């Protein structure tokens with residue numbers, strides 16, 4: 233049987249750590265990058281052999297900062313994917329990049345290698361906010377990168393923004409939104425800042441720490457969220473997921489695959505995979521990863537494994553699907569699990585509808601605006617039944 237998967241390639245390198253970041257990334261020298269690319273090639277080839285007769289529909293090269301790899305290294309990786317798998321002709325191939333790490337020569341080669349969607353980490357159009365976040369770039373450097381990306385012919389571009397940055401006012405966030413929307417990227421991701429444990433921000437703003445006055449309140453954060461939709465709609469963006477906005481036809485196919493529980497393989501340190509009923513992720517230590525790749529011990533690369541039972545699959549179907557504006561389909565639930573949605577979650581759905589958190593349209597259920605505000609509460613309703 234023909235199998236279709238998505239592929240995620242993790243590039244764990246950054247120039248320096250941002251103050252809020254808990255992603256698996258760190259600075260590295262050229263020798264480590266070279267060894268890592270070689271290891272990725274081996275891991276991709278391993279999966280290509282293991283999953284015979286498999287087509288890759290989307291590729292997402294994320295990080296970290298993938299633009300710290302040269303054009304040649306990107307070509308090497310994507311050629312390896314094509315040697316190992318059948319890649320759909322119109323596959324969406326996204327690469328993340330950060331301003332200040334990009335040059336024209338590499339951009340041309342990324343494009344030649346097959347990258348057709350660029351995701352640029354801006355986060356704010358205000359230099360003082362970029363500084364607070366510990367970003368390595370200014371707004372001008374972002375603009376230079378954006379223009380270079382366009383000049384190179386990329387026609388599908390995402391820009392990342394963050395709201396509720398320390399010191400940020402509603403007005404300054406709205407200004408960032410306007411500035412970015414006027415540039416007309418096809419896609420904008422706007423996430424609220426989360427203060428994660430183990431980051432410098434957690435030291436300042438985390439639970440139990442004396443709160444600095446400049447972190448926007450929850451009410452402010454919600455107000456910024458509401459304004460995001462209102463403002464971006466005026467520029468022709470539709471919110472298709474809690475934090476993602478796109479012009480018509482430019483929703484990110486790769487991420488929709490995650491929310492629709494499509495199978496995917498993640499390669500590289502810490503990368504997560506989902507195959508059949510199994511979720512697993514790779515080890516997080518780069519030395520170990522390189523050593524296992526060298527001795528071709530690919531099974532040892534996996535550090536966590538979980539086989540989902542039917543009720544966990546149903547939970548995932550609900551809380552991942554409800555992230556999307558279109559919500560979940562009762563018919564799809566029945567087709568996937570062989571039993572009616574109502575039989576499993578009828579009580580919860582009725583309660584959430586009564587509370588004004590869930591709405592019904594045809595055979596689809598989705599979050600209301602109020603439901604989005606307290607989406608974690610809604611998701612918990614479908615868990616541990």
Ligand code: SF4
Pocket residue numbers: 245246247248249250253254255257295296297330353
């Ligand atoms: S650039 Fe992105 S991945 Fe790298 S440290 Fe900053 S937030 Fe983390």
